[in-house]
Amino acid sequence: MKYLHGIFILMVLTFLFVAHAQSFTLQSTQLPITVDAKLDDIAWQQAEVLSLNYETKPGNNTRPAVVTEARLLTHYNTLYIAFKAYDSQPEKIRAFLRDRDSSPDDDTVTITIDTFNSAQIAHRFTVNALGVQTDIVRNENTDEESSSWDTSWYSAGRITDFAYIVEIAIPLNVLRFPDSDIQQWKINLERS
Numbered sequence: 001m002k003y004l005h006g007i008f009i010l011m012v013l014t015f016l017f018v019a020h021a022q023s024f025t026l027q028s029t030q031l032p033i034t035v036d037a038k039l040d041d042i043a044w045q046q047a048e049v050l051s052l053n054y055e056t057k058p059g060n061n062t063r064p065a066v067v068t069e070a071r072l073l074t075h076y077n078t079l080y081i082a083f084k085a086y087d088s089q090p091e092k093i094r095a096f097l098r099d100r101d102s103s104p105d106d107d108t109v110t111i112t113i114d115t116f117n118s119a120q121i122a123h124r125f126t127v128n129a130l131g132v133q134t135d136i137v138r139n140e141n142t143d144e145e146s147s148s149w150d151t152s153w154y155s156a157g158r159i160t161d162f163a164y165i166v167e168i169a170i171p172l173n174v175l176r177f178p179d180s181d182i183q184q185w186k187i188n189l190e191r192s
Contacts (some may be wrong), residue, residue, distance in 0.1 A: 003085045024048050028074045035167045037158035039071075039082055047071035047082070052191055066163070068191040079091075079170045083109040085129070085191055087129035088164035095159065102134070107192070109166050110192070112138070114186040115177035118160075123175060129164035131157035164176065 031043035049071050055064040067086040074080065085107070087093065095106045106128035114122040117139050126134040137149040154169040177183055 011152050026072055026074055031076055035154045035156045035169045036165050037156040037165045039084065039165055043073060043075065044071055044082060045067065047073040050189065052189055070189045077172050079172060081168040083166045085109065085163045090161060090163045093129050093159055093164055095157065097130055098132055100133050107164065110190040111168065111190040113175065115175050117184045119188050125168060125170060127155040127157055127166045127168055129157045129159050129166065131155045161187050
């Protein structure tokens with residue numbers, strides 16, 4: 001469900017989860033979510049849970065050595081994503097508090113969203129294990145990326161005894177998408 005310009009609209013988001021090429025309908029909740037990297041909000045129990053089961057670097061679509069779960073949910077006009085990243089050596093997680101759009105060597109998670117389901121333009125939201133944000137617009141035809149696009153969204157990250165948790169909140173009004181009650185988007189979920 002979303003609010004745009006004071007009008008309440010029911011929106012069904014159907015995502016194609018690229019890593020598995022699976023479709024699902026995103027659940028919406030009326031319960032509040034606090035972006036604090038704790039995942040203790042009751043709303044997260046309603047979320048779609050996806051496992052990131054493929055490694056592309058250094059492997060080529062092989063089973064990863066680490067486990068990563070992603071949860072997706074909407075609450076009115078906001079898309080929420082949570083990542084729970086596990087590692088057998090959590091003390092080696094790399095993350096630094098730094099300026100926005102500058103976490104090249106950190107452990108990160110990313111959601112890439114193609115709101116028009118066209119494989120042409122995608123918005124990438126990347127967060128390191130301490131919550132530092134990077135947002136990029138990617139042209140899928142030319143493989144060019146621009147970090148000059150900066151929008152308002154929220155994130156929190158926390159290093160844990162098992163590795164780290166990241167929570168992300170993306171207001172839907174920062175994204176362009178078709179004017180339709182039913183949305184079919186492509187997404188890609190990544191851990192680096």
